[in-house]
Amino acid sequence: MVRLRLVLAAAAAAAIILSAPFAQQAFSVISSAWPTQFRVIAISATAVPACIALSYAVARIRRRHLLRYGLLVLALTIGAGYIFVNALSVTESFHFTEYSLLALLFYRAWRTLDDVSLLVLPVIAGTIAGTFDEWFQWFIPIRAGEARDIVLNAVASVTGLLFAVSVDPPGRLTMRLQPGSGVRVAAWLVAGVAVFVAFFLTVHVGYAINDPEVGSFRSRFSAGALALASRNRAERWRSQPPLVQRRLWREDQYLTEGLWHVSRRNDAWAAGDVVTAWWENRILEKFFTPVLDSPTYAGNAGHRWPAAQRADAIERAGGKAGPQASDAYAYPLYVWPKAH
Numbered sequence: 544m545v546r547l548r549l550v551l552a553a554a555a556a557a558a559i560i561l562s563a564p565f566a567q568q569a570f571s572v573i574s575s576a577w578p579t580q581f582r583v584i585a586i587s588a589t590a591v592p593a594c595i596a597l598s599y600a601v602a603r604i605r606r607r608h609l610l611r612y613g614l615l616v617l618a619l620t621i622g623a624g625y626i627f628v629n630a631l632s633v634t635e636s637f638h639f640t641e642y643s644l645l646a647l648l649f650y651r652a653w654r655t656l657d658d659v660s661l662l663v664l665p666v667i668a669g670t671i672a673g674t675f676d677e678w679f680q681w682f683i684p685i686r687a688g689e690a691r692d693i694v695l696n697a698v699a700s701v702t703g704l705l706f707a708v709s710v711d712p713p714g715r716l717t718m719r720l721q722p723g724s725g726v727r728v729a730a731w732l733v734a735g736v737a738v739f740v741a742f743f744l745t746v747h748v749g750y751a752i753n754d755p756e757v758g759s760f761r762s763r764f765s766a767g768a769l770a771l772a773s774r775n776r777a778e779r780w781r782s783q784p785p786l787v788q789r790r791l792w793r794e795d796q797y798l799t800e801g802l803w804h805v806s807r808r809n810d811a812w813a814a815g816d817v818v819t820a821w822w823e824n825r826i827l828e829k830f831f832t833p834v835l836d837s838p839t840y841a842g843n844a845g846h847r848w849p850a851a852q853r854a855d856a857i858e859r860a861g862g863k864a865g866p867q868a869s870d871a872y873a874y875p876l877y878v879w880p881k882a883h
Contacts, residue, residue, distance in 0.1 A: 548652035555648050556672035559641050563680045564790035570634050589636045592644075600710045611709045618705035625698050635692075639699045645669050646703030651711075658717050660724040662704065667731045669700030671738055678742045684794045689874045690747060693739070751878040757825040758866030760804075761876045763796055769830045772797040776833040788840045800872070801827065801834030805846045807871035812856075821860040822867045824848060 574581040597619070604611045622643070626636055649665035656664075673696025677688030720728065749763040764772060776797060785798055808823035827835050827846070835847040848856070 548648070548654075552645065552648035552652045552668070555645055556668075556675075559645065560672065560676045560679050563676065563686050564683055566637075567634060567685055568790060585634070585637070589640050592640055596706065600706065603710050607712060611712060614705045614709035614712075618702045618709065621698065621705070622702045625695070625702075629695075635695065638692075639695060639702075642669055642673060642696045642699035643703030643706065645672060646700040647707040647710075650704055650707040654711070654713075656721075656724065657713060657715055658719060658721045658724050660720060660728050661713060661716065662708070663728055664731055665704050665707070666697065666700045667728075667735050669703070670697045671731075671735045673697060673700070674735070674738045674742050678738075678745065681746050682793060683790065684788045684792060685790055687874070688742075688746060690743060693742075747875055747877055749876045749878060752830070754829070755866065757829050758822050758868060760826055760869035761872045761878065762800055763876070764800075766830075769797070773830065773832055776837070780833055780837040784837045785839050786843070797831075798834060798839065801831035802839070802841050802846075803871045803873050804831060804869065805834065805841070807869065817856055817860040819867060821856045823869060823871060824853070824856065825866075826869060826871075 570585060573584055577584060597615075600615055604615075622639065626639065646665045646669045649668045650661070653661055653664050670693065673693050676696065677690075677692050679688070680686035681688035749761055750765045751759060752762055752766050752769070753759045754766070762769060776795075785795065804823050804827050808820050808827065811817075811819035811823060836845050838845055
């Protein structure tokens with residue numbers, strides 16, 4: 544029974560992870576179809592399951608009232624507080640509910656344990672699943688994964704665990720690890736740390752590009768890798784421009800970074816910050832030329848400035864300030880131990 548429940552919990556985790564390309568798309572479709580009712584529908588997707596779960600919990604509490612109601616209130620406080628303080632979107636709130644449920648399933652899988660590992664393992668397992676989820680989202684278009692969201696998944700796991708204990712508390716629980724539990728917890732903890740480190744190195748560690756002609760910016764690519772990617776994309780996009788953003792496909796991080804610089808340039812220009820716009824454009828011209836010249840899903844005509852606009856930018860900003868440090872990269876990126 545323990546093994547079956549663990550398999551079911553793992554299957555639920557896999558379903559959450561693999562649904563990433565479709566969940567955001569589903570919310571987008573609903574938003575387009577019912578724009579005025581979208582917020583009510585989206586909030587209901589979180590609030591209705593939460594209310595059902597709360598009603599079920601209250602119906603189950605027949606003894607040990609103080610402890611169990613206390614855990615239930617604590618779970619609700621943590622969940623509501625995290626959502627309120629971090630101003631989570633409706634999709635993130637729904638994601639929070641998913642990982643709360645996942646923690647409950649892992650708790651049920653290890654329910655026969657009678658030591659503190661019963662409380663530790665579901666949180667570790669939920670966090671590992673959440674790390675894989677964010678890692679997968681980083682690899683695919685439309686969705687984005689970062690360490691901040693892993694924290695969200697971990698907090699959701701804690702909330703789900705508190706709810707699970709309030710509904711079905713263990714008869715007895717020792718705070719010491721029983722023989723075998725220490726090895727089990729250590730193995731899961733090592734796996735969790737290893738997965739997180741691999742995720743962090745993939746997503747949040749990159750290069751600082753310092754170039755006297757264009758300034759400095761951060762990238763997951765070294766200067767040499769950017770040059771190689773530029774040549775590769777220029778050749779490939781002549782016949783196969785990236786006009787469609789596919790849900791089930793490996794995201795082109797080079798294109799994504801280029802479009803971030805395009806967006807930063809255009810926003811700065813619209814705000815009258817010609818100097819920033821000029822230096823962002825210089826980064827694009829030197830390191831992301833194919834993004835400027837190829838039609839993409841973000842712009843069928845490419846993204847290169849017309850000659851008149853470029854000349855205007857040179858006149859108004861070219862000699863007023865030296866190269867700047869770009870802040871176009873959309874997520875935290877650390878250059879240790881990589882630097883260029």
